Amino acid sequence: MVLSRTSQYAIQALIYIATQPPGEPVLNRDIADRLNVPAAYLAKILQSLCKHGLLDSFRGRLGGFCLREGMQRTSLMQVLLLTEGPDFTKSCILGLKECTDETACPMHFKWKPVKNKIIAMMNDMHLEDLAKAVQTGKYRLADLPAAALPAA
Amino acid sequence: MVLSRTSQYAIQALIYIATQPPGEPVLNRDIADRLNVPAAYLAKILQSLCKHGLLDSFRGRLGGFCLREGMQRTSLMQVLLLTEGPDFTKSCILGLKECTDETACPMHFKWKPVKNKIIAMMNDMHLEDLAKAVQTGKYRLADLPAAALPAA
DNA sequence: TTCCTTAAGGAGTTTTTTGTCCGAATTATA
DNA sequence: TATAATTCGGACAAAAAACTCCTTAAGGAA
Ligand code: FES
Ligand code: FES
Numbered sequence: 001m002v003l004s005r006t007s008q009y010a011i012q013a014l015i016y017i018a019t020q021p022p023g024e025p026v027l028n029r030d031i032a033d034r035l036n037v038p039a040a041y042l043a044k045i046l047q048s049l050c051k052h053g054l055l056d057s058f059r060g061r062l063g064g065f066c067l068r069e070g071m072q073r074t075s076l077m078q079v080l081l082l083t084e085g086p087d088f089t090k091s092c093i094l095g096l097k098e099c100t101d102e103t104a105c106p107m108h109f110k111w112k113p114v115k116n117k118i119i120a121m122m123n124d125m126h127l128e129d130l131a132k133a134v135q136t137g138k139y140r141l142a143d144l145p146a147a148a149l150p151a152a
Numbered sequence: 153m154v155l156s157r158t159s160q161y162a163i164q165a166l167i168y169i170a171t172q173p174p175g176e177p178v179l180n181r182d183i184a185d186r187l188n189v190p191a192a193y194l195a196k197i198l199q200s201l202c203k204h205g206l207l208d209s210f211r212g213r214l215g216g217f218c219l220r221e222g223m224q225r226t227s228l229m230q231v232l233l234l235t236e237g238p239d240f241t242k243s244c245i246l247g248l249k250e251c252t253d254e255t256a257c258p259m260h261f262k263w264k265p266v267k268n269k270i271i272a273m274m275n276d277m278h279l280e281d282l283a284k285a286v287q288t289g290k291y292r293l294a295d296l297p298a299a300a301l302p303a304a
Numbered sequence: 305t306t307c308c309t310t311a312a313g314g315a316g317t318t319t320t321t322t323g324t325c326c327g328a329a330t331t332a333t334a
Numbered sequence: 335t336a337t338a339a340t341t342c343g344g345a346c347a348a349a350a351a352a353c354t355c356c357t358t359a360a361g362g363a364a
Contacts, residue, residue, distance in 0.1 A: 008247040060361025063310040095160040106291040139258040212331025
């Protein structure tokens with residue numbers, strides 16, 4: 001309804017990494033297993049997050065991915081601007097090229113406050129906090145694996 | 153950010169048809185020209201809206217598409233349930249299969265009220281009203297055609 | 305030094321979405 | 335009845351998104 005798979009995987013992975021002890025690289029394979037997501041695809045996403053400075057990567061034994069220093073307080077908006085593109089916040093819900101009060105489509109003045117809510121929400125959520133929420137055990141980062149479902 | 157192209161075209165077309173005198177079929181070609189969208193693709197969408205009972209279609213001379221009787225008060229939600237699928241309102245922003253308070257992802261309790269806003273908004277907007285808004289001339293259904301832009 | 309493990313990077317495949325084309329069916333009108 | 339205008343329906347094509355595979359480079363440890 002709102003985010004591409006790529007964005008979803010990126011956010012899930014970043015939160016998961018943020019739940020892990022800082023400085024200890026996390027394996028792509030482990031993230032993919034944990035999130036139940038295609039590993040080769042996730043690898044591309046992590047690679048891109050490295051290039052954009054959110055993650056550090058290390059090759060070889062004891063390699064993997066870490067949150068870059070100071071990136072614990074990265075907001076989801078920062079992530080989404082990378083994964084969805086810089087126009088993420090600028091779009092008209094009907095697809096018009098411009099979305100301003102002066103070029104309003106018939107949905108504009110209803111949509112605008114909702115859109116602003118979404119933007120505020122994304123600006124307001126940070127990896128750190130989401131990771132802590134996950135660590136309480138009250139929230140899920142991925143679907144329950146089949147093994148965890150009640151036996152048939 | 154939120155709607156597929158198909159949904160955008162469908163809504164635009166329905167609003168446009170709703171601005172036209174009822175009972176006088178509107179040509180696919182005219183809608184496509186007016187909205188500046190691909191005619192052959194739009195035709196498929198209109199065909200599907202017919203099958204789902206929102207529109208009536210007429211072939212041959214004086215043919216075209218009309219809003220089905222009583223469909224002036226169709227809500228955008230009704231349209232979106234057709235174009236985005238019946239799970240439109242059910243999705244987790246992180247892509248989890250379930251989105252309930254019991255199966256919450258770490259974004260759930262922030263996202264839920266926003267999502268409910270979107271749903272309420274879509275339930276609240278009806279073709280009739282949107283069409284009237286367009287008829288005031290204050291709102292755009294499509295990007296300005298190149299012809300309407302200030303000369304270079 | 306050699307082996308194993310890991311990410312990097314590039315090319316390619318599959319699936320979904322978006323968009324095109326064309327012939328057949330239908331209808332008003334001359 | 336012939337003709338032109340229109341939607342219908344199916345097949346096809348292109349583009350974008352999601353996903354895979356393979357080779358190379360780099361790093362740690364035996
Ligand atoms: S112009 Fe359409 S939402 Fe702003
Ligand atoms: S479970 Fe993720 S938004 Fe509800």
